Amino acid sequence: MDKAAFTEAVLAAEPMLYRIARTLLWDESVCADAAQQAILRAWECLPSLQKPQYFRTWLTRILINECTAILRQQQRFVPYDLDKAEAIPASVTDGYTDPGSDPYRDLYAALCALEDKYRLPVVLYYWEGFKTREIADLLSVPEGTIKTRLKTARKQLRATLEGVCFA
């Protein structure tokens, strides 16, 4: 894969990169940092990609690692800031494209309220179209665990959104 093909493949995956980064990270600028790092690492490591058809999965894995590395650094170096922590729920709907459509906002807010370990499989499965086996590989956990997490996530979402009308 040459530079032009790599660029084309990354741009095709760009919306996915944003959604996954946004699923794990709250700050827009940090999302961009993670994507930038992931692209550079992917470019550097491109010769190790054996089969180009797995580019999207491979890039996703790199991005998730970058996001988690950022999270890890933040956990280690940034003192716990109560104000910032409490501000997170308010930022859930920042940039939301259709503020008049409350049920969708509620659904997204409910998704964001899930723990990382539940939220990420939901986004990867329902939005990005990865199979449970692929997600298991991406996150290095057994496939059964992914299925359990998806089930738990659905249950939590149902509980959170009880009474919300989408009709």
Add this chain to the structure above:
Amino acid sequence: MKKRNPSTPLDWANRDVFHSGGTFDPNKIDAMFPAMPEAFDERVRATLANLPERAERVEGTAKKPRRAFRLAATVGIAATLCVGMTAVAANVKNWFPTLMQTNTLDKLVTIPEPTVVSNDAYELALEALVYDEAAGTILVSVRLTNKKQDGVLPFVPSRVLTEYQKKDMAWTQLAECYGCRDGELSLNVFYNEKDVCFGKFYLNETDSTDNVYYLEGAFVLDEQYTPGTPFRLEAEPLVMGADGVTDVDATESTNLTLPLPIATAEPIACVQSADGAIVLSEIGLHIVNDPTKDAIYNPADTLDTCLVDALDTIELQWKDGKSWMILDEKANVDCTLYTLGSSTLSNEYDTATYVLARAVDCSQVQAIVLNGKTFPLS
């Protein structure tokens, strides 16, 4: 059009979550995520437009990317001197060739008793240490040997984007040792139980080989550090957790902890301003802004809220009339390796500490000029 599972977000919301029988608008649920901001798209495109040229690799011999290093004759010398353990030995080698272009640090370098730790995978040996109590900085040089001999780097040599690399900005020329993936190493200098020294390790690409890596680190001590407290370098393997997060190995059975002894370090020379707010050592610069005294800047007069942001130019003036521009933001000059600012909103303290990219002969320093304001040093 992206690939979808048979159960799309629409199906998911209708069936799996609400059992509501298809009342969702597929367009809206697709747009449920916040729209991708322009800034994100611009960053992605800028990154793609500035992709660096890839280094040549040796194909098919390693699972992770590997870099080809030039085997330098100094490797053998370094190994020998590590056993020699006398400060005299330092005269024959610049222990920080990546960080310091000059070899004037000889008399400052501590080469202690052989300090080596190892596990099944790696051997970590202290090469040299400079402890700068005056300005609160440290330089550390270590040798990391890959005992598996598989040529797989335990970190990524990470560089800033090409567009941000400037020839007169020292730190932009360096390759940071950045571990983040499963199996890679997280390298940190700690004191006390888990207080971290802020800084980075950089790869000496000239002397390192496929399986022996020379790392040079520049670190700054924060306000919490008590002078004399011992340091240690921890090389912690990262493992992919069950949640898909790489973190240090919780079992710590594979961690390498290398003591960094400072007891034998020769006190480092320094000069300071009349009120002691500015301390310049041979490798570091520590500045305190005190609005009640001879302030370098007044937060009330600028948009900057801390000293490190307010300082745009730092220049050293020598006794012979010459000068050295350490920092000039507009001219893209930055002869520092690492910078740490510490401040509080209430201005109880507001400090900036720099590790310099060149050793300073303090006896030849006349003054320092900060944002155009001259402060004599003695």
